[in-house]
Amino acid sequence: MPEKFDVIVVGAGPAGTACALVCAQQGLNVMLIERGEYPGSKNVMGGVLYRKQLEDLIPDFWKEAPLERPIIEQRFWMMDKESVVSFGYKGLEWGVEPYNNFTVLRAQFDQWFAKKAVEAGALLVNETVVKECIVENGKVVGVRTDRPDGDLYADVVVLADGVNSLLGKQLGFHKEHRPDEVALTAMEVINLPKEKINDRFNLEDNQGCTIEIFGDSTQGNLGTAFLYTNKDSLNIGVGTTLSSMIKAKLKPYDLLDYLKNHPMVSPLLAGGESAEYLAHLIPEGGFRSVPKVVGDGVVVVGDAASLVNAIHREGSNMAMASGKMAAEAIVKAKTRNDFSASGLNSYREALYNSFIMKDLEKYKDAAHTFEKYPQYFKEYVPMMNKAASKFFTVDGTPKREKQKQIMKSVTAERGTIRVLQDMYRAWKAVK
Amino acid sequence: MHIVVCVKQVPDTKIIKINPKTNTLDRKSAPAILNPYDAHAVQEAVKVKQLTGGTISVLSMGPPQATEVIKKSIEIGADRGYLISDRAFAGADTLATSYALSKALERIGKDIPVDMVICGKHAIDGDTGQVGPGIARRMDIPPVTSVIEVSEVNVKEKTILIKRKLTSGYELIQAELPCLLTVEKEINEIEYAPMPNMIRAARYQPIIWTVNELENVDRAQLGLKGSPTVVGKMFTPPRPEGGKKLEGSADEQVKQLMDLLMDKKDLLTVQSTN
Amino acid sequence: MSLEEYRGVWVFIEQNDGKVEGVSLELLGAGRKLADKLEVPLAGVLLGEEIKTLSNNVISHGADEVYVIDHPVLKNYRTESYMKAVIYLAEKYKPEIFLYGATPNGKDLASAVATDLSTGLTADTTMLDIDLENRLLEASRPAFGGNIMATILCKKHRPQMATVRPKVMKALEVDSSRIGKIIEEKINLNEDEMRTKVLRIVNDVTKRANLADAHVIVCGGKGMGDEQNFQMLYELAETIGASVGGTRDVVEAGWLPHELQIGQTGETVTPKIYFAIALSGAIQHVVGMKNSEFIIAINKDPNAPIFDVATYGIVGDALEVVPKLIAQFKEIRSQKGGEISYA
């Protein structure tokens, strides 16, 4: 007779591990199943780990977790072909406890995080693929793995299997993502000596910097690029929605190559050695593409539930928070021994009352707007660059006169009405 | 039948890259793995056990994290695992390693006498293949290295038939039990472990011994102290007279190469067949 | 242990069926240099049944002395019996350096002997030298996963032992005028006490990689991308009558069987022409092929270490260059209407 668990969690990413950790801490018998050689072995992330949601799970985690650098500076670049308009914030208060964000390498971080769940009592099984949920009388009662004698049973199955969630599709919770709902991102880890990174980014040893790059980084397509500092490597990546890639006939690697060779970027990478190349999807459908998250004997967390805020590049934190909420709902369901959809519904309630769904709702039109009106990326970024160039070039023209010329050239290029329209639309999308 | 398999945790050399400038190892994401040859050693023990019944123990020497490779061995089908872990063992070369492992084997054998020891052909980090025969000598049992098949195990007569790989071909050997085998990769395929093994492994807590838990140990023979070999220096090998890089487009380079080759009459000639 | 008592350089002479293995002759060549530096005799250790006649061969390859033990129990190699004989000799005559071929039997024997003599043993050496001042053997071997060599020393124990990779050292020209001393020894060995028996030896040449004897080798690396692309190397090999080999990464990826791995843990090869295609040239690979006569490297990374050992290098994409090479060779063949053969 196969063993029965209280909870089976599929996928040891941030969402699944957070859920397994909390369930185990609450004394439940938890099985965590991961298909990779070890947690994080294939997982991909630009690398910003937000402090708050992990701290809720593991207080003072920064004292032991394998973190790269605490981020003390965030820069934003509006990049044109040969220029960039940059702004950002650097604050030393982010460099001391309790910190703000960190860069991480997922291959290391996920392993550590999963170890925490194991120490709390969860059973971790790697190199095992869950093929499907076992459904009896419309209720999920377990999972079928690809191993011999591989069926396992549980009161609740947690789907934390990431963006493509085959299991969610099997259950009919969601359909195949539409190309405009996912971003395809390619990234590379580039080894570079610590001293070089410190010099080039103006940092001390234990300080990190992130740069988000818009505009020419995606050759004007809807998407962004990033460049983050690790201890002795850089993460550089770029992605656009799948639909833009298809439309513009782009390959993710070509975009990345273009970015790496961009004159604003390449000096920062010079002399580095490529250590890893990765590509991954990000669910960016936002509020409208969040699927059903609770069913009889099953809950869905993290990327599997499309819980990603594309505008702010938040994903792992939402994954952790949703995993924790799901765990709390499961613990509650256990006390009542009711694992039906209504017994587990407190997860859905918690999720919709949390920052996660509120933030997703706030931006529910953003992606749509920017995709539909490409001028934001294609025209305004170059315009900003031209304007800045004009404004800062000292050529004897009075500043007031310069401002006038700049305004004129903007409205001349797009027309006053259209500029106002664009501004209103953008404001509405992110308000 | 009690089979003990010696298993070692090694860095995954597939992933390790050397930084050519500093000559240091870059182990950014290199996880430690079960030495691939040792995985085959455990698998072979499982196969033998299916024929003869009995128990499979695995033994490892290494840092506390080496419990991971013991768990991996349980996944493959081992019954229990021992880790000897102590500062006193650190820095051991093959001589000191075989000493420490044979002392642990002595203690394991006290509970259930050992009928067979299996090691990997070599560990992919040190790559010496010396530890196995060393253990056999210390236990005074016959070693058979480079085994590619265990053809027969006769529990009553206490004998075993083995194929041993030679430079060209193989030899068929009969050995008395107890004996020690070191196995090649081709001896078997690692089977995809069934789920119950995975669960057992996930729960399994290996038995960990420090040097104090071993008996009659001569500490002078352990670790760095007990190692006659030392690493003198590390260097990048002298670069042979660098060759010439051809230039131009792919077509031009190929053309140049062909000319060069055709010029070298002492290397290659095109013979007419008619 | 008084180190001064130990004198002389020894080489274990591996013989199978009355034929001395090539690696043993290579070691006599290497041992000769060490012995000359130290100004001590070079000796071979020859064990077996009715093998005394091989002594002359050992001497004409550079030995000053040959220690011979002839015994029926030593007919076939077995760790048990060979080990006893070697330990007996080493304890009696105390050599300071003792070299073995890094073959299955040589490694096996050396490991057992080192354990009993409580001395150090360096595995798979590819360079040997002497620190004359301290009379120390400097045995160097590739280490870790990259381009680095480590020199291993054995300072306080004797003999200093090492196994040496076949085909990396050079044998001396045969000099039949050389004279040497043959020292015959006897030991007690009893077949009944042996716990292992060799029942049968099967020579299986088909199993043996034909790489070792190939005149031309096309070796591919991980840079070929996938198994599909790798197939084009077979076409190249077929066109020019070469054998195909691969790096360890290729073998691990399952594109090639184990026997076709070239390098430290695979075959050592010395063909006339060696094509190194889309492989980086890690030291473990290079030690297995660097003695090839004419090395052609194709790699898209101009800094790949393989270019350091290549006679000629093409910086380019193998997927583009190889088809061109195939076409060129095919054309030459059809022009001259013949086959390509190698001197």
Ligand SMILES: Cc1cc2nc3c(=O)[nH]c(=O)nc-3n(C[C@H](O)[C@H](O)[C@H](O)COP(=O)(O)OP(=O)(O)OC[C@H]3O[C@@H](n4cnc5c(N)ncnc54)[C@H](O)[C@@H]3O)c2cc1C
């Ligand atoms: C290029 C890129 C950059 C990003 N940058 C950031 C950033 O800077 N900050 C941030 O917070 N977020 C970022 N994100 C988003 C973030 O990575 C995800 O939101 C987060 O990883 C989601 O966690 P998860 O646990 O839901 O899914 P995942 O991390 O994808 O984990 C899913 C796990 O399930 C396993 N799995 C899947 N199917 C099965 C199966 N059938 N059986 C067994 N196991 C299975 C997988 O192997 C994997 O380990 C980025 C994403 C990408 C692609």
Ligand SMILES: Cc1cc2nc3c(=O)[nH]c(=O)nc-3n(C[C@H](O)[C@H](O)[C@H](O)COP(=O)(O)OP(=O)(O)OC[C@H]3O[C@@H](n4cnc5c(N)ncnc54)[C@H](O)[C@@H]3O)c2cc1C
């Ligand atoms: C103990 C030990 C023993 C080992 N023994 C051996 C051994 O016996 N034999 C062995 O080979 N290795 C051995 N190795 C492994 C060795 O260290 C290297 O990892 C291995 O040789 C690398 O294989 P590779 O060159 O095929 O792959 P890589 O190092 O990945 O090199 C691929 C190369 O292909 C190039 N490339 C990529 N695409 C193209 C293209 N389209 N066209 C042209 N070039 C391209 C790249 O620039 C790169 O240089 C051993 C390692 C250890 C630790």
Ligand SMILES: Nc1ncnc2c1ncn2[C@@H]1O[C@H](COP(=O)(O)O)[C@@H](O)[C@H]1O
């Ligand atoms: N530290 C160790 N712990 C357990 N087994 C070991 C250890 N080192 C070596 N071995 C065994 O000896 C074999 C040969 O290792 P090596 O001589 O280091 O190449 C390995 O395949 C293992 O079976």
